Amino acid sequence: MSSNDTVIILKNVFKSYRQKSIVVHALSGISLEIYRGEIACIVGPSGSGKTTLLNIVGGLDRADSGRVIVDGVDITELDEGKLTEFRLRKIGFVFQALNLIPILTAVENVELPLAFMGLSKKERRERALEALEMVRLGDKAYRKPDELSGGEQQRVAIARALVTRPSIVLMDEPTAHLDSETGSELMKLVKRLNSKLKQTFIIATHDPIVVNSCEKVIRIRDGKIISIEGGRKSLSS
Numbered sequence: 001m002s003s004n005d006t007v008i009i010l011k012n013v014f015k016s017y018r019q020k021s022i023v024v025h026a027l028s029g030i031s032l033e034i035y036r037g038e039i040a041c042i043v044g045p046s047g048s049g050k051t052t053l054l055n056i057v058g059g060l061d062r063a064d065s066g067r068v069i070v071d072g073v074d075i076t077e078l079d080e081g082k083l084t085e086f087r088l089r090k091i092g093f094v095f096q097a098l099n100l101i102p103i104l105t106a107v108e109n110v111e112l113p114l115a116f117m118g119l120s121k122k123e124r125r126e127r128a129l130e131a132l133e134m135v136r137l138g139d140k141a142y143r144k145p146d147e148l149s150g151g152e153q154q155r156v157a158i159a160r161a162l163v164t165r166p167s168i169v170l171m172d173e174p175t176a177h178l179d180s181e182t183g184s185e186l187m188k189l190v191k192r193l194n195s196k197l198k199q200t201f202i203i204a205t206h207d208p209i210v211v212n213s214c215e216k217v218i219r220i221r222d223g224k225i226i227s228i229e230g231g232r233k234s235l236s237s
């Protein structure tokens, strides 16, 4: 197997949080590999460590120990500036709370991450409209979030995550506020983007619709992996 195909490697990752006098072990020795272009989901009960795992892979939070290698770079060794740059260039986040800005239109929301990439206003607008087209919202680009349905708002958040053309997209409970039909549509969109753009998706979820659409299913409990099912071995095999 070519090591280039492994886009994410976690080796014995530990993370604890202190809640007053209590120490919570959110991740207790997680090791896993994700291949380029995989759609992987992380499944587990509430509090099992799914969000913590996404945050550590995306460089939003730091592991206490262990190694986190993303696209060949050990991000545990990056300083804050380099970590910010890494997040901006490589990672697209779709958070549980969509964090859309209500006074901005869909296209203005999608443009926001590009403000830090040194593109002209015209380029930013073109890229944001292209991202909205990808999620089939080109015709609603000038609406504000409260003029869009829940599923459409979710797609705006996805367009905002994709606009920087990240190689890895991390989604936290993307169907939590959607009905099952909209949830299925969302997963069709993920698959379409994945086959078109070859991005790697990691999705934290409880939702069977999402789990059934994922190639690789990583089950965690109490911060430990209990099973890994499916997934491709390598693109070159």
Ligand SMILES: Nc1ncnc2c1ncn2[C@@H]1O[C@H](COP(=O)(O)OP(=O)(O)OP(=O)(O)O)[C@@H](O)[C@H]1O
Pocket (backbone or CB within 6 Å): 017, 018, 019, 024, 025, 026, 044, 045, 046, 047, 048, 049, 050, 051, 052, 053, 204
């Ligand atoms: N910033 C924090 N400070 C203190 N404790 C935290 C923090 N973030 C997470 N935790 C704790 O770490 C554990 C794992 O939390 P995490 O959010 O990763 O779980 P989860 O599987 O994503 O849960 P859910 O499905 O409810 O979103 C929980 O016990 C949680 O209370």
